[in-house]
Amino acid sequence: MPTPEGAARQQIDRQLEAAGWRVQDHGAMNLSAGPGVAVREFPLKTGFADYLLYADGRAIGVVEAKPEGHTLTGVETQSLKYTTNLPDGLPHYHLPLPFSYESTGVETQFTNALEPDARSRGVFTFHRPDELIRLAQLDQQVRHHLRQMPTLDTTQLWSSQITAIENLERSLALGKPRALIQMATGAGKTFTACNFTYRLIKFAKAKRILFLVDRGNLGRQAHNEFQQFASPHTQYNFTEEFNVQHLRSNKIDPASKVVITTIQRLYSILQGEEVFDEEAEEHSAFESVNQLNKQPAPVAYNPALPIETFDFIVIDECHRSIYNLWRQVIEYFDAFLVGLTATPTAQTIGFFGGNLVQDYSHEKAVADGVNVGYDVYRIQTQITEGGAKLQREPGLFVPHRDRRTRAGRLKELDDDLTYTANQLDRDVVAKDQIRLVVQTFRDRLFTDIFPGRTEVPKTLVFAKNDLHADDIVRVIRDEFGKGNAFCQKITSKTTGRKPDDLLNDFRNSYHPRIAVTVDMIATGTDVKPLECLLFMRNIKSASYFEQMKGRGCRIIKPDDLQSVTPDAKVKDRFVIVDAIGVCEQDKTHSKPLDRQPTVPLDRLLKAVAEGHASADLATTLASRLARLEQRVTDEQHAPIIQHADGKDLTKLTHDLLHAVDPDAVREQAVQRFELGPDDEPSTQQLEEVERDSARQALKPFHNPRLREAVLTASQQSTEQVIDEISRDQLLDAGYSAAAKEKAQTLVSHFRQFIDEHKDEIEALKLLYSQPHRAGLRYRQVKELARALRQPPLSLNTDHPEQPLWQAYHALEPDKVKGQNKALVDLIALVRHAIEPATPLVPVHVQVQERFEQWLAERAAAGVTFTPEQRRWLEAIRDHIATSLAIEPDDFEDVPFSQLGGWGKAHQLFGDKLSDLLDELNGRLVA
Structure with missing residues (x-):
């Protein structure tokens, strides 16, 4: 039996040979045996x-x-x-020798003495000979270039992006192996990554960079960003200057400088697989069906993908669990790790060693105008809150639907059916509940949620599952009276058109107005025109909920918004319509009991049959059994008890949960490893006990008859009852308390602001004057708007009147008469703040009313106007409504220039034109 050091050397020999080194004894060395030779026990000077x-x-x-x-x-x-200590005259590349390893065969560390402030770092295994030759022949190492990076060109960058890149490069220059960038959704994480990736290749001379995602559509989105990125140094697009490969096969192009791929495909390549199922890339890695074992993915050395393949790895959406289950895939490479996320968890920050180089939250992004904020509009219905009861009546046939096949049938209820809110859309579909939520959303959309609008804003609905999504789509089309194009389901199960094509339409085209999804658009996906999120499913994960909210916060240029939503002026907020109470319930960063909610029960049991055993598999199965126990009949339960040696579902569930209970696992570890009372088991010891305990608790399910009995009972319970009888009732619909509190804060600050500045800002002086002095001009309103954009209010929008108007509408809906349309509505807001008892009426409404009154007075005096004169008068009215006055110079602009200009107006109205303009200026905005 070899000594411990001899055993380590045997393992080191194998690792060296796998990496391309020929291992030889000194007495039999042959340097021509290959490009790399490792000579054992080589004599040195000492x-x-x-x-x-x-x-x-x-x-x-x-x-x-x-x-x-x-x-x-x-x-x-x-x-x-x-x-x-090399013998004299021995051929070498550098002295001292540039590269040194220390290894136990299990752990290996590496030092490159050619690097500045060289220090050892852990590596998965040894580098290949050609890689060490390449490094030895470089004029300067990458880490040396990192200390000489040129000044960042900030022309096209936001301040948060500048900070992220500069802090990252400072961290890399110090040799820190991992760095985390937190940037709010919509703050341009991928664009930031394109910038620093470009600089790392061009100036730090990086050989190759990996951009890692966990879902296929995020890879396509990233590839598009790299294609559109224009270098500030050369004006070439990124892909014109450097090869960017989005992996569609399992072969990396040696010429590629950036490789974009999913973690799933990367693992497949490391496993030596030549073909990978693209469908597996369309699901998030941490939600993947393949992760039933819930153990870190085993990784072995693959000479076709050596550890030196990448110098840097950029991990997109790294708040996910990809570095938990898949961290060995990432840590396989000798590379810097850079994480990108909007919502880091404590685990995320821990993985990156606490090196948070940028902390740019949603709140900061809203303050900077990089994100838009949101309001919450709550819809509460009786069935949503408390469920309902269906009474059994002889001869009454109730629709049932199979969740798997979607086949429907009619049958009598076996007994009265009382269902809870938690059973909605799983065991029971309450048609009127879905309909009432959609009807309320429709009826309040243009009065409360987006008052004054006529086009349905781009809206994303979150459904519980694919079947629920189908139900919602049908109801929305019916209640809005629209066709298929109006509302589309976009999930991974969408057929006909590819989900990416539908998503592209949702992003760039007029249709669809409403998209219904489960989780495909929940995170990472960029849909800038999105203005409304309708939650019809609950979310318990804090980070996941933050990601879902982030779909609505992206800013968009007014012209781009109007190209898909014609009547939208500017996106200065988005609205969460909460139909389930998702914003009111506490969120957790811990995992739910059902760790794999999308994995079918038969797949879980198959994994157990194949010998998989883990805590997550045990808890997931326990969750399904506990759910089954609530609805299984005695007849269905009997064979389960029989084939489980007398254990019922409750006992089986208890055994599974107890097996992986942390306290029980710790106690077993203390006993197994004979630890003292003050000793704590190591992580490795706890994992070993937990795995063995889970395997023992899962043993009953090795019996195929028990698995069959469980599946049979489950399949007999897969039908949904379609409740077409119960009528739902609206309990409440309105802005949430938090939204109203935010609105109240804004209104209070606005009132305080105008009171404090009434003697400084010209518009406020005129509006505060008693009696009101005439002569308020548009330039004075613009001066007021500029002041509102500055601290303390900091209304960072081209239309500061809009958030103020929305705030008043949320607080005083009965006093708000219409929707604001122009900057001059600041006048109405100030007047209402000064005299709160008066209604808040948009300027264009007042102008219209006064215009009609003026026309009536002229008609009573016997003055009539021709149809052409009326068109001119209406154009003058509309101009005054947005600009407060009209001057002769304005006749050179549209629409007057199109009507014939000043000359045509003078022809129509004669010498009375000037007096007419003075009269309208004085009457309409007095």
């Missing part, structure tokens, strides 16, 4: 190197071997001695 590494016949590095479990930190001094 002592022996465990391995001396030759590349193309010249010494290039050393390996110091230690037994497994030996601490490698501090062994570097021994390796360093060997790198400087």
Whole structure:
């Protein structure tokens, strides 16, 4: 039996050979045997190197071997001695030798002495000989270039993006191996990544960079961003200057400088698979069906994808669990890790060593005008809150629907059916509940939610599952009286057109106005024109909910918004319509009991049959059994008890949960490893006990008859009852308390502002004057608007009147008469703030009323106007409504220039034109 050091050397030999090194004894060394030769026990001036590494016949590095479990930190001094102790005349690349490894065969660390402030770092295994030759022949190492990066061109960057790039490059220059960038959704994370990726390739001379995503559509979105990115240095697009490969096969192009792929495909490549199912990329990696085992993905060395393949790995949406289950895939490479997220969890920050180089929250982004804020509009119905009861009546046939096949049938209820809110859209579909929510949304859309609008804003509805999404789509089309194009389902199960094509239409075209999804558009997907999120499903995960909310916060240019929503002037907020109470319920960062809610029960049981065992698999199965126990009949339960040796579903569920209970696992670990009362089990010991305990608790399900009995009982319960009888009632619909509180704060600050500045700002002076003085001009309103955009109000929008108007509408809906349409509505807002008892009426409404009154007075005096004169008068009215006055110079602009200009107006009205304009200026905006 080999000694511990001998066993370590055997493992090191295997790893060196796998990486392309020929391992030889000193007495039989043959430097022509290959490009890389590792010579054991090589004699130096003093002592022996465990391995001396030759590349193309010249010494290039050393390996110091230690037994497994030996601490490698501090062994570097021994390796360093060997790198400087080479026999005279021995061919070499550099002296001291540039590369040294310390390894136990289980753990390996590497030092590149050519790097500035060289220090050891952990590596998965050894580099290939050609990689060490390449590094040895570089004029400067990448880490040296990182300390000489040119000044960042900030021309096209927001301040938050500048901070992120500069702080990241500062972190990289210090050699910190991991860095985390938190940037609010919509703050341009991918554009920021394109910028620093470009700089790392061009100026830091990075060989290749991996851009890692966990879902196919995010990879396509990232690839599009790289294609559109224009270099501030050369004006070429990124892809014109450097090869960017979006992997569609399992082969990396050697010429690629950026590789975009999913973590799923990357793992497939490491496993040596030549083909990978693209469908598997359309689901988030941490939601993947393949992760039933819930153990970190095992990784072995693949010479076709050596550890030096990438210098940097950018991990998009890294708040997800990809680095939990898949971290060995990421840590396989000898590369810097850069994480991008809008919602980091404590686990995320821990993985990146607490090195948060940018902390740019949604609140900061809203303050900077990079995001828009949101209001919550709550819809509460009786069935949504408390469920309902269906009474059994002889001869009354109730529709049922199979959740799997969607086949329907009519049958009598076996008994009265009382269902809870939690059973909605799973066990029971209450047609009127869905209909009432949609009707309320429709009826309040243009009065409360987006008052004054006529076009349905781009709206995203979150459904509970694919079947629920189908039901919602049908109801929305019916209640809005629109066709298929108006409302579309966009999920991974959408057929006919690809989900990406539908998503592109939702983003860039007029139709669809409303999209219904489950989770495909929940995170990471960019739909800038989106103005409304309708939640018809609950979310318990805090980070996931923040990501879903983030779909609505992206800013968009007014022209781009109007190209898909013609009557929208500007996007200065989005609205969450909460039909389920999702904004009111506490969120958790912990995992739910059902860790794999999208995995069918038969797949779970198949995994158990194949020998998989883990805490997550045990808790997921326990969750399904507990759910089944609530609805299984005695007849269905009997064979389960029989084939489980007398255990019923409650006992089976208890055993599974107890097996992975942290306290029970710790107690077993203490006993198994004979620890003292003050000793804590190691993570490795706890994992071993937990795995064994889960395997023991899952053993009953190795019995195929028990699995069959469970599936049979479950399948007999897959039908949904379609409740077409119960009538739902609207309990309440209105802005949430939080939205009203925010509105109240804004209104209070506005009132305080105008009171404090009534003697400084010209518009306020005129509006506060008693009696009111005439002569308020548009330039004075613009001056007021500029002041409102500055602190303390900081209304960072081209139309500061809009958030103020919306705030008053949320607080005083009965006093708000119409929707604001122009900047001059600041006048109405100030007047209402000064005299709160008066209604808040848009200027254009007042102008219209006074115009009609003026026409009536002229008609009573015997003055009539021709149809052409009326068109001119109406154009003059509309101009005054938006600009407060009209002057002769205005006749050179549209629409007057199109009607014939000043000359035509003078022809129509004669010498009375000037007096007419003065009269209208005075009457309409007095």
